[in-house]
Amino acid sequence: MRGEKRVHSGTVSDDEPVPVSALQHYVYCPRQCALIHVERAWGENVFTLRGRRVHERADTPGTMVREGVRVERALPIWSERLGLIGQADVVEFLPDGTPFPVEYKSGPRLARRADEVQLCAQAICLEEMFGRPVPRGALYYHGGRRRREIAFTPSLREEVERVTQQVRLLLRQQRLPAPAADRRCRHCSLLDVCLPFAIRRSIAGDYGSESM
């Protein structure tokens, strides 16, 4: 069928994995996720630039040993079960071999939950790859000065599964959700592309009448 929505199970259509980073974008704002992953838009702002600086340290693949802990940087990760693919910034391996994912974040406070979902998604990938439980991980903020340890609770795991399905649907539908037009927008690198307040006014028909 070739109608309005041309979405079929193609040669490699249906088994396309969802990028782990897209979960973080989606939880922060579904429209941001669609702009990045459906429309391929990209913007820079203070947070992405800061993030880039933070990431530069973690982007070179490799292994190192720090205080007796083996550390893997830029590790390819995936989950066949959930259909996820991505790269973990930093994975530490505890003395007993348990993987411990670590993400360095520089985003606004509003993105905290999104960061936790992303980290938990990494943990789920690592569990499948190594065949052992990954109960905890850590988020570092502000260049690694503040550390938050995250426990991967059943409810956080459920959220990862739910969000993965939502993102897959979003990518399949290829539509843009309505703009948030709230506090989140102030910190968003895609503000210029998204135009949340202009769109909202346009939808509401609220653009003043021309003065006679």
Add this chain to the structure above:
Amino acid sequence: MTHVILNTLYVQTQGAYIHLYQDTVRVEVEEEVRLQVPLHHLGGVVVFGNVLVSPYLIQRFAEDGRFIVWFSASGRFVGRLQGPTSGNVLLRRAQHEVLSDPGRTLHLARCIVSGKLKNSRQVLLRGLRDLQGSVPAIEEAADNLQVLVNEVQRASSLDGVRGVEGRGAHIYFTALGHLIRGDFVWTARSRRPPRDPINALLSFAYALLVSDCVAACEGAGLDPQVGYLHALRPGRPSLALDLAEEFRSVLADRLVLSLVNRRQVQPGDFDVRPGGAVVLKDDARRVFLDAYQRRKQEEVTHPLLEQRIPIGLVPYVQARLLARFLRGDTPKYVPYSIR
């Protein structure tokens, strides 16, 4: 290397100079005229890398509506001459029209997959000849692929074609393992990420091939993202992926086989990351790239052109043939097939 194919002049000789001489195009290398082609024989020029094109020739081509396409030496699309008039809008419009024409879309999908299956089969049979023995598993796979070639012509829907393609890929990849000698073991195709050395090589080879096919589409004025067998997806070069199908076995798989079987790539050339992702190391990557460039210079006879051309140019020729089909010049798209 300079070739004229389908009224297109391809200039790949580094340091060459092409310019107008009266009403002819001249290709000079080290101040010696290598080729002279009457202007009225040429639809356009494709240049690779460091080739000097005279400003006067550029102006004349722009005025006449002939094309000039620039690629990097490695074959990445750089840019295209856009004159005041351009037939491309009609071609791009035709791409979208065919997309909403189930009959022509199905025809294209069948042709693409049929070409892929035939070439996959030939690669298996050639591998069998190289082994100089009898391997029942390969012979059986070749027979099964032949059955699918016939079956795909009867597929009545796009999903039917894709189903045949999937079965063919499974048969082919299972048989491919019997052609790998030496230190590597083939299990099954894994991607995103590849989880063993052979898969890492295949993925790298396919990435090179697809980027060449993107270049070939761009060169023919086609939008590489508007494809038929591969569903449209943001950022995905669906048409280049369609075009790549008939070349995967011929260009990529055979190269991987020969590098592995000649031990030019060895188990030590790979990094195995914790958890199982496998990556080709930088030095081996360079070896592979060199081999790929050399492979592209090998000459083959193009069955439709009845002309010997470097195999690396075949995607460019096929992209032009695809454009002819989309514009309605030809009733069929004939994929490239090896003997």
